[in-house]
Amino acid sequence: MSTVQAIRIFLFYLLLSTSALLWCSLSFFIAPFLSFKARYHFINVNWCRFAVWLTAVMLGIRYEVSGAENVPKQPCVILSKHQSTWETFFLSCYFEPLSQVLKRELLFLPFFGWAMAMLKPIAIDRDNPKAALKQLAKQGHERLEAGIWVLIFPEGTRVPAGQIAKFSRGGAALAVNANLPVLPIAHNAGEFWPKQGWGKRSGTIRVVIGPPMYAEGTGPRAIVELNDRAYAWVEQAQRDIGALPASAPASEAAAPF
Template sequence: MSPLQTLRTLLFYVLLASSACIWCTVSFFVAPFLPFRARYRFVVRNWCRSAVWLTKTIVGIRYEIKGLENIPERPCVILAKHQSTWETFFLSGFFEPLSQVLKRELLYVPFFGWAMAMLKPIAIDRSNPKAALKQMASVGAERIKQGAWILVFPEGTRVPFGQIGKFSRGGTALAVNANLPVLPIAHNAGAFWPKNGWAKYPGTIQVVIGAPMYAETTGPRAIAELNDRAFAWVERTQREIGALEDGAVPLDIAAL
């Protein structure tokens, strides 16, 4: 990374951290008095979009989207590739309102966690997978009834660029039980915002939104089959955009 890009990255982190502290503090006092949809726009959408704007303006990371026509009118379960923090910002600002499946510990983070707690996330205990699956099913169904998109990173954690993790079935189970499709999303954000380290590299992220996928039947087999289809599409698309190494084997790292 060049000296100039290093300075840009440092400036980016200073601005991002400062805006997070200020915005989350303001939201902590304002958001409780707003209905859920307005609260989401005030707390999440505006700040996440500003984070994406800072990423583009300060460190030169832009993005292109393909497949906008595939987004259904009715909210459903989003199954997205997870490589960096960028896609969390982008997806949270793009779909609204959105309820994200996240680890419970994040709610204890000062400012950020306090604000997130007011946005009806699906906060799970990753140390207890069985209980987490039940919680995802019950709370997720409630969020869907409230008109929220459900964001699931089925790999369970961020996976380094060029690799892919096996998909858990929690997201597809939620979709099948709610009689909704899953919306698969692939991207190559990890090439410019790596999982490890603080470096940021200028370039254009490719975001590809696939067609909604429906289960053909019901029950455990339908969940497994839909999950396999979603994984196959993401794996194939990751290869097409150059974000998956040749011969890469799916890693068994999913939390659920």
């Protein structure tokens, strides 16, 4: 990494963290008086758009989206590949309002976590998988009925670029029980914003939105089939954009939800 690039990355994180502190602090005084949709737009959409813009300006990481015509009008369950922090920013402002499945510990972070708590996330305890599945089923269904997108990273955690992990069935189960589709999303953000370390590489992230996928029937078999179909689509899409080698094996899933 060159000295210039290291300085740009340092300034990027400085500006990103400072903006988060200021924006989250401001949100405490304004957001509680807004409706949920207005609150979501004020807190999450505005700041996440800034984060994506800052990433492009400071680090030269831009993006292009294909498959935007596949996005249904009615909110559903989003099953996205997870490689970095970038897609969290991007998806949070591309789909609104959106409820994200996340570790409940994140809500305890000063300022950022407190603001996140006002956005109706599904904050699960990863140390208690059974309770997490029940919580996802209950709160996820409530969010969908309220017209809120539900974002799930079915691999359970960020998976390094060039790899793919098995999909947990929680998202597919949620979609089947709500009689709604899953919307698969593939991307190669990890090639430019790696899972580990501070290093970043300029380039264009390719985001591919797949067709909405409905279950063929109901019950456990329909859930398994839908989950396998979504996984197969994401895996093939990752290969098509060059983000997954032809012989890349699937790694183990990080969590059963």
